[in-house]
Amino acid sequence: xxxxxxxxxxxxxxxxxxxxxxxxxxxxxxxxxxxxxxxxxxxxxxxxxxxxxxxxxxxxxxxxxxxxxxxxxxxxxxxxxxxxxxxxxxxxxxxxxxxxxxxxxxxxxxxxxxxxxxxxxxxxxxxxxxxxxxxxxxxxxxxxxxxxxxxxxxxxxxxxxxxxxxxxxxxxxxxxxxxxxxxxxxxxxxxxxxxxxxxxxxxxxxxxxxxxxxxxxxxxxxxxxxxxxxxxxxxxxxxxxxxxxxxxxxxxxxxxxxxxxxxxxxxxxxxxxxxxxxxxxxxxxxxxxxxxxxxxxxxxxxxxxxxxxxxxxxxxxxxxxxxxxxxxxxxxxxxxxxxxxxxxxxxxxxxxxxxxxxxxx
Numbered sequence: 275x276x277x278x279x280x281x282x283x284x285x286x287x288x289x290x291x292x293x294x295x296x297x298x299x300x301x302x303x304x305x306x307x308x309x310x311x312x313x314x315x316x317x318x319x320x321x322x323x324x325x326x327x328x329x330x331x332x333x334x335x336x337x338x339x340x341x342x343x344x345x346x347x348x349x350x351x352x353x354x355x356x357x358x359x360x361x362x363x364x365x366x367x368x369x370x371x372x373x374x375x376x377x378x379x380x381x382x383x384x385x386x387x388x389x390x391x392x393x394x395x396x397x398x399x400x401x402x403x404x405x406x407x408x409x410x411x412x413x414x415x416x417x418x419x420x421x422x423x424x425x426x427x428x429x430x431x432x433x434x435x436x437x438x439x440x441x442x443x444x445x446x447x448x449x450x451x452x453x454x455x456x457x458x459x460x461x462x463x464x465x466x467x468x469x470x471x472x473x474x475x476x477x478x479x480x481x482x483x484x485x486x487x488x489x490x491x492x493x494x495x496x497x498x499x500x501x502x503x504x505x506x507x508x509x510x511x512x513x514x515x516x517x518x519x520x521x522x523x524x525x526x527x528x529x530x531x532x533x534x535x536x537x538x539x540x541x542x543x544x545x546x547x548x549x550x551x552x553x554x555x556x557x558x559x560x561x562x563x564x565x566x567x568x569x570x571x572x573x574x575x576x577x578x579x580x581x582x583x584x585x586x587x588x589x590x591x592x593x594x595x596x597x598x599x600x601x602x603x604x605x606x607x608x609x610x611x612x613x614x615x616x617x618x619x620x621x622x623x624x625x626x627x628x629x630x631x632x633x634x635x
Contacts, residue, residue, distance in 0.1 A: 283331060285485050287471040288344040288354050289374055290527035291591065293428020295421050297530055298374045299469050303344070304355060306379040310363040311628045313621060314370035314378065317390030320602030322614050323369050326390075326621075327353040330367055333622060334358050339629060344368075347474040347527065349595060350481050363628040367621075388621055393613035394605075402604055409604070413597035420590035423583045424475075424528070430580040431501075431529060434573055438501045441563040442509060450561070451513040454494075458518030458539070467515075470522040472546075473534045475584075477592035486524070486537045490544035498558035503547040504532025506558050510545065514538065528584075 288304070290297045306312050315323045324346070331341050331353075344355040346369075355368035370376035370387070378385035399406065472483045487493040496503045504526050511523065511533060522537040535546035548555050565573065 283335075284340070284342045284489065285483050286342065286344055286524075287347050287350075287474045287483075287527070288368075289347045290471060290473075290525070290530065291347055291420065291424065291475045291587075292528050292530055293424050293431060294530065295424070296373045297525075297527075299471065300355075300368065300374045300376060302469055304357070304366045304368050304376070306384045308364065309357075309366050309384055311365040311625065312379075312385040313365070313367045313388050313625070314376050314385060315367065315388050315390060316370055318371075318394075318601070318605045319598055320605035321390040321393070321609055322611065323371075323390060324352040326614075326618050327356050327367055327369070329618065330356050330358070330622065330625070334625070334629065342470075345474070345483070348476050348591065349598075350474055350476060350478075358625065358629060360629040362630040365625050365628050367625075386624075388617065390609075390614055390617060392617065393610040395608045395610065398608035399605070406601065406604055409597050409600050413594050413601070416590050416594035416597060420587045420594060423587035423590060427580050427583040427587060428529070430576040430583070434501050434576050434580070435505065435529065435532070437565075437569055437572065438499075438505050438562070441565065441569075442505060443561055443563060444509070446561045447506065447509050448513060451510060451517065455514060455517055455519065455543075466520045468522050470524060470537070471527065471534070472524045473527045475527045475587075475591075477588060477595045479588055480527070482534070486522070486535045486544040486546050489541045490537060491542055493544040493546065495546055495548035495555040496558050497548040497555035500547065501532070502558040502562055504529065504534070506561050507533035507536065507545060507547065511536065 288299050304312060315326065317323060327343075331343055335341065338360055340359045342357040342359075343353055344357075346352040346354045353369075354374065355366060357364065357366045359365075367388075368374075368376065378387055470485075472485055474481050487495075496506060508531065514536070519538045521539055521541070524534040524536070526532040526534045533547075535544060537544050
């Protein structure tokens with residue numbers, strides 16, 4: 275994956291292409307109740323939404339403001355949202371178009387629609403209406419094919435997961451947690467939880483961000499069979515909660531019942547899934563009973579089928595992405611970007627008033 279701008283920022287995803295279809299965490303992450311300002315971007319492809327989000331992160335990059343950047347789960351080179359936090363307030367800007375369509379929940383009190391479509395030259399777009407419809411249909415069909423194949427992938431993956439859960443040695447997981455994670459319940463540690471995915475499945479395959487490891491004071495990595503790693507992390511989760519640990523958790527993109535990582539208590543410790551050949555890690559297989567010969571044969575069979583459908587899903591997502599870029603090529607020439615810049619500057623003035631920063635780059 276190409277390194278995005280704002281490399282030092284806290285970077286996550288806010289949605290996933292999964293075996294259960296499109297999974298959105300937008301309502302939880304971009305909560306109107308918890309924000310002082312929610313700015314919802316509307317407009318077609320190629321209208322500059324991702325560019326505006328990148329510019330917001332750059333413009334408000336300063337020691338007094340913490341930024342969280344949320345990458346698009348279908349194209350991680352683009353952004354779906356930004357959260358900006360200062361001592362005075364919290365603001366988020368998000369892409370409110372499909373598939374994570376969002377309208378104002380608390381109009382005026384917190385939420386505001388920012389319509390980049392105001393900058394359209396509709397004469398150009400009306401002249402190309404039939405072309406737009408044709409490309410949109412192709413894009414929609416490609417996504418339907420992708421999710422159909424992801425459901426078939428999930429059919430086989432769930433069987434592997436069910437067998438893996440049966441082999442988990444619960445006494446080993448409890449021993450590990452009790453040995454390495456002392457109880458914090460007596461200290462009344464903040465045990466709040468927030469979802470912050472660090473993985474996505476897109477046209478490039480599975481993409482993973484290193485945010486948890488980069489932010490943590492101490493990083494523990496789990497290596498081995500991917501399903502075993504995800505099951506093991508998911509089993510650690512309730513045990514850590516019982517011992518007073520909170521923080522961030524990252525559902526796996528393809529199977530949200532599994533976990534990709536945990537970032538615990540003020541970014542003190544990260545537990546994440548590593549590459550299978552990584553060195554110096556916790557070995558997931560130590561926490562599972564060995565597979566029988568029949569189970570090994572079944573995993574090989576189911577794993578091959580799951581991989582086949584995952585490959586077909588990746589191809590379909592690549593096709594959908596190509597159609598999306600074709601739509602951008604139609605819409606971009608119809609945009610008045612001077613008007614977009616005026617909308618952007620007006621938006622940034624409102625954000626500044628909420629955040630009240632003393633220093634803005």
